[in-house]
Amino acid sequence: MEQSTKFRQKLVKWHTSENKRELPWKEEKNVYRIWLSEIILQQTRAEQGWKYYERFTAAYPTITDLANAPLEEVYKYWEGLGYYNRCRNLHHTAQYIAFELNGKFPDSFDAILQLKGVGPYTAAAIASFGFGLPHAVVDGNVFRVLSRVFGIETAVDSTAGKKQFQQLANDCLDVKNPAAYNQAIMDFGATVCKPDLPDCKNCSMQSFCIAYNQQRVNELPVKEKKIKIRKRWFTFYIIMQHNKIAVQKRTAKDVWSNLYEFPNQEFSSEKEWKEAKGTVTELWLNEQKINQTYNVIATTKAIKQQLSHQLIWGNAQLVHVNSKHTPANSWEWKTADEVKQLPFPKLLNDFFKAGILELFAGRHTTVKQKT
DNA sequence: AACACGGGGAT
DNA sequence: ATCCCAGTGTT
Numbered sequence: 001m002e003q004s005t006k007f008r009q010k011l012v013k014w015h016t017s018e019n020k021r022e023l024p025w026k027e028e029k030n031v032y033r034i035w036l037s038e039i040i041l042q043q044t045r046a047e048q049g050w051k052y053y054e055r056f057t058a059a060y061p062t063i064t065d066l067a068n069a070p071l072e073e074v075y076k077y078w079e080g081l082g083y084y085n086r087c088r089n090l091h092h093t094a095q096y097i098a099f100e101l102n103g104k105f106p107d108s109f110d111a112i113l114q115l116k117g118v119g120p121y122t123a124a125a126i127a128s129f130g131f132g133l134p135h136a137v138v139d140g141n142v143f144r145v146l147s148r149v150f151g152i153e154t155a156v157d158s159t160a161g162k163k164q165f166q167q168l169a170n171d172c173l174d175v176k177n178p179a180a181y182n183q184a185i186m187d188f189g190a191t192v193c194k195p196d197l198p199d200c201k202n203c204s205m206q207s208f209c210i211a212y213n214q215q216r217v218n219e220l221p222v223k224e225k226k227i228k229i230r231k232r233w234f235t236f237y238i239i240m241q242h243n244k245i246a247v248q249k250r251t252a253k254d255v256w257s258n259l260y261e262f263p264n265q266e267f268s269s270e271k272e273w274k275e276a277k278g279t280v281t282e283l284w285l286n287e288q289k290i291n292q293t294y295n296v297i298a299t300t301k302a303i304k305q306q307l308s309h310q311l312i313w314g315n316a317q318l319v320h321v322n323s324k325h326t327p328a329n330s331w332e333w334k335t336a337d338e339v340k341q342l343p344f345p346k347l348l349n350d351f352f353k354a355g356i357l358e359l360f361a362g363r364h365t366t367v368k369q370k371t
Numbered sequence: 372a373a374c375a376c377g378g379g380g381a382t
Numbered sequence: 383a384t385c386c387c388a389g390t391g392t393t
Contacts, residue, residue: 041388048379048387082377085391119390139388159372186388195386196382223385225373253392255376307377308386346378374393382384 004171006208007149008181012174014192014204015184021046021191024053026183031105031130032063038122039090043083046190052081063105066091067098075258075343084258089117109135120166128178136169137182138162141189146172147221148193151210155224227309233273234314236262236348237284240360241324244333247342251330255310260342262316263288263331273313281317293322298359305347314347318359 020026023046025037036056040049055077060066066074071091078087093115097105106112107130113123124135136142143156146168154161174181192199200212211217239246239262247260265284267273281296297318305312324333334342336357344352 038388043376043387043389044378045380045387080378082379083390085376086389089390117390121389125388137388140386141388144386182388190388194381227374253375257376305378306383309375309377372393375391376389379387381386 002171003150004168007205008172008174010205010208011172011184011188012177012181014188015180019187019191020183021187024050028129031126033057034130035093035105035118035122035126036066036090038125039086039117040081042086042122044081049081052078062103063094064098064103066094072342076341079259079343080346080349084256086117088258092116093118105130107131109133125182128182132179134173134175134178136166136173136178137186138166138169139186141186141193142169143221144195145185145189145193148198148211148217149205149209151214151216151220153220153222156221157223157225161222230310231270232310232312233267233270234264234312235267235273235276236264236314236316236351237281237319238262238316238351238356239319239321240357241321241333243335244324245336245339245357246331247334247339248330248332255307255312256345258343260339260344261348264314270313277315281319285319290321295320298356300351300354300356303347303350303354305345305350312347314351316351316356318356320360 025033028034028037037049037053040052040056056066059077060069069091071088074091075084075087078084078090081087096115097103106115109123109127112118112126113120115123118126121137121139124137127133127135128137143161143165146152146165147154147156150168152164152168154164156162156165169185172181172185192203193205198217200206200209200217203209203212206212209217211220237246246263248263250256250259250261267276277299285294297320300316300318302313302315305314
């Protein structure tokens with residue numbers, strides 16, 4: 001018997017009721033909800049995505065509801081989940097399906113794969129869970145499980161590796177019940193064949209698993225690329241006039257694209273950033289052509305944000321200005337209530353949580369003359 | 372082929 | 383600190 005057949009049989013046998021993960025999108029038959037859950041779960045732990053899934057399905061019961069929603073509102077629901085291009089593509093695809101396809105979700109693998117925000121993994125997931133089509137999912141769980149069970153050393157993040165593991169996954173797939181098989185291998189990877197401290201002692205694959213029998217479990221899967229972390233330093237200017245705050249939308253192809261932020265400047269070293277504290281505010285206000293009186297109320301302490309690929313430090317200068325002024329840029333003046341409706345990066349929400357806006361209270365009148 | 376893209380949890 | 387998570391899009 002083929003090894004892939006043995007693996008499939010052992011896996012499906014393992015996936016009994018007590019070994020299944022209970023998750024809100026399990027056994028879902030509504031393709032809109034399946035698609036929504038898969039987009040949310042990209043590079044996201046099931047536990048983390050859970051509340052977002054519930055939030056979205058409550059706010060947008062149908063794909064047409066999502067399509068009709070303002071993009072800004074959808075971003076607000078996505079706030080905090082990260083990888084914000086997923087949100088833009090989600091809305092784009094909802095509009096495409098609702099308006100161009102009359103609400104009918106594409107029902108072939110190739111058509112599903114064409115959707116923005118849908119790659120090989122998500123297309124296979126939707127095709128199998130939504131339509132019972134025989135396509136094997138390959139996600140982080142599958143790379144790990146297959147590399148260990150079959151003892152494969154090809155780097156999972158190489159082109160050759162992606163091809164090899166997809167082929168093996170196809171061989172192992174239970175074409176009679178692709179949905180159950182795909183669920184099983186991901187549940188197995190998430191609960192037994194975990195990245196750290198896999199539960200080999202109680203694993204039903206133990207006698208069959210090449211990595212276990214060769215004591216190479218901790219060496220698999222192999223990855224060849226290691227990410228380099230970029231350090232960045234920002235000073236944000238939280239500018240208030242009367243009861244309004246200046247904000248702007250991030251438009252660059254950079255982290256937090258399409259979220260809101262405060263006017264700011266980035267420094268190229270920690271040294272410059274620290275030395276600039278306070279003294280640079282006047283120069284910066286000058287550059288923004290703020291030609292009226294202002295009062296620097298406070299400098300906040302720094303807040304750190306650790307991302308996968310960046311380590312970001314930010315502090316904030318709280319500035320009260322005497323009259324509202326919009327330079328030749330994209331500042332928008334918003335009340336605190338309006339600001340609460342906008343999506344912000346976690347780092348900036350942390351400033352709100354620290355109570356920065358309250359620092360403005362009662363200090364609006366003490367305005368210094370600009371020099 | 373290499374890189375960019377968030378935030379949280381586990382070790 | 384480091385790795386990883388129901389990966390995808392761009393260059």
